Amino acid sequence: MADTEEMFLRAKHRTFSGLTEEAERQWTGPFCFVQAADPQLGLMKSWRIGDKVGGGDEWEEEVVLTKQAVAGVNQLRPRPRFMVLCGDLVHAMPGTEFRAAQERDLKEALSGTDPSIPLVFVSGNHDLDQVPTPSTVEQYCRVWGDDYFSFWVGGVFCLVLNSQLYFNASACPQQKEAQETWLEAQLSRASSAEPKPKHILVFQHIPLYVKSPDEQDEYFNLPQEVRQNLMERFKRAGVTAIFSGHYHRNAGGCHDGLDMVVTSAIGCQLGDDTHGVRLVAVTADAVVHRYFSLEQLGQRGVDEELRKMLQAC
Numbered sequence: 001m002a003d004t005e006e007m008f009l010r011a012k013h014r015t016f017s018g019l020t021e022e023a024e025r026q027w028t029g030p031f032c033f034v035q036a037a038d039p040q041l042g043l044m045k046s047w048r049i050g051d052k053v054g055g056g057d058e059w060e061e062e063v064v065l066t067k068q069a070v071a072g073v074n075q076l077r078p079r080p081r082f083m084v085l086c087g088d089l090v091h092a093m094p095g096t097e098f099r100a101a102q103e104r105d106l107k108e109a110l111s112g113t114d115p116s117i118p119l120v121f122v123s124g125n126h127d128l129d130q131v132p133t134p135s136t137v138e139q140y141c142r143v144w145g146d147d148y149f150s151f152w153v154g155g156v157f158c159l160v161l162n163s164q165l166y167f168n169a170s171a172c173p174q175q176k177e178a179q180e181t182w183l184e185a186q187l188s189r190a191s192s193a194e195p196k197p198k199h200i201l202v203f204q205h206i207p208l209y210v211k212s213p214d215e216q217d218e219y220f221n222l223p224q225e226v227r228q229n230l231m232e233r234f235k236r237a238g239v240t241a242i243f244s245g246h247y248h249r250n251a252g253g254c255h256d257g258l259d260m261v262v263t264s265a266i267g268c269q270l271g272d273d274t275h276g277v278r279l280v281a282v283t284a285d286a287v288v289h290r291y292f293s294l295e296q297l298g299q300r301g302v303d304e305e306l307r308k309m310l311q312a313c
């Protein structure tokens with residue numbers, strides 16, 4: 001098993017070990033990465049029995065699916081530069097009965113990831129609680145690393161956000177203000193840098209919107225006022241795409257050149273999609289992506305499809 005500190009706590013001091021500006025500022029040619037979301041150990045049984053708020057006392061199904069995802073990602077050629085998990089790592093809320101065991105078993109399932117593929121963790125509502133507090137944020141950071149940070153990979157600038165602070169920060173306003181100040185500085189720096197990053201990518205758990213920027217507020221999106229503010233700032237800074245999870249279905253859209261990517265779950269499906277992950281191809285001119293089921297991920301043809309994506313964009 002890989003060293004816990006090295007594998008799971010690489011996001012520190014608002015950056016990411018090994019994927020720093022100093023090491024990765026220069027464009028080095030096309031590459032790919034994997035975006036996954038919502039392994040959410042414990043939800044599948046909870047959902048089946050109608051206990052949507054309980055922590056779930058069984059999660060072997062999600063462990064098997066996560067290991068299947070890891071095995072498929074390890075086989076990919078070209079090798080992904082990183083794999084990002086966009087939140088709801090486990091189902092049990094902070095401080096509840098099954099939390100520690102679910103986190104332990106998720107780490108064990110992920111520990112088989114090839115060490116050359118860094119794991120980037122994004123905080124979700126189940127990781128922080130629906131109304132996060134300074135304590136729940138601190139607990140998350142102790143187990144998975146910083147709740148928001150930036151990193152560079154091959155000339156591309158990436159921002160990881162704590163979207164729960166945009167959904168409901170009533171119990172931790174100082175944390176929200178700190179992230180806002182940090183984000184504004186990051187966007188300003190990226191948009192004015194010379195040479196500019198080839199792309200700016202954002203990773204968060206809750207999508208700005210599910211299908212349309214003007215849709216009504218609901219559980220699965222960010223409030224309209226917050227949404228519009230972030231969209232305007234992202235477009236002004238030159239962000240190419242925002243990648244999220246939370247919806248447990250594939251969705252999203254592209255508006256005014258800003259791609260909102262909503263990726264379904266490794267774990268529990270709430271729609272007609274299958275358990276899977278998204279492969280993302282990045283070139284100097286474009287970022288293209290496609291969702292693959294876990295069964296597809298383990299098949300021979302996926303490498304050819306990935307190479308086609310890298311050549312087509």
